Amino acid sequence: MGVKFAVGQIVHHRKAGYRGVIFGVDAEFSLSEEWYEQVALSRPPKDRPWYHVLVDGASHTTYVAERHLADSDDLSQVAHPLLGDYFESYDGRCYQPRGVQ
Numbered sequence: 001m002g003v004k005f006a007v008g009q010i011v012h013h014r015k016a017g018y019r020g021v022i023f024g025v026d027a028e029f030s031l032s033e034e035w036y037e038q039v040a041l042s043r044p045p046k047d048r049p050w051y052h053v054l055v056d057g058a059s060h061t062t063y064v065a066e067r068h069l070a071d072s073d074d075l076s077q078v079a080h081p082l083l084g085d086y087f088e089s090y091d092g093r094c095y096q097p098r099g100v101q
Contacts, residue, residue: 024052
């Protein structure tokens with residue numbers, strides 16, 4: 001089973017309401033059991049994709065289960081201090097990862 005979202009895509013968190021851009025994808029949950037028990041309160045499935053997200057208008061990142069994300073209707077650029085570390089440009093729809101042709 002494939003992933004629904006790609007690196008560079010702008011997404012919206014269904015529950016928390018924030019927007020962000022995906023900077024990493026894991027085919028399944030890859031953090032610690034301790035993190036899952038403390039943070040993943042709704043117990044999303046570990047055997048489905050999880051995403052690393054730069055949160056718009058913030059300086060932190062999040063790790064989110066696929067079921068909590070949706071395509072963002074707002075495609076304006078994301079404001080995050082680490083954006084330039086992962087992406088080299090924005091084409092109006094998604095960010096282009098560094099080092100990818």
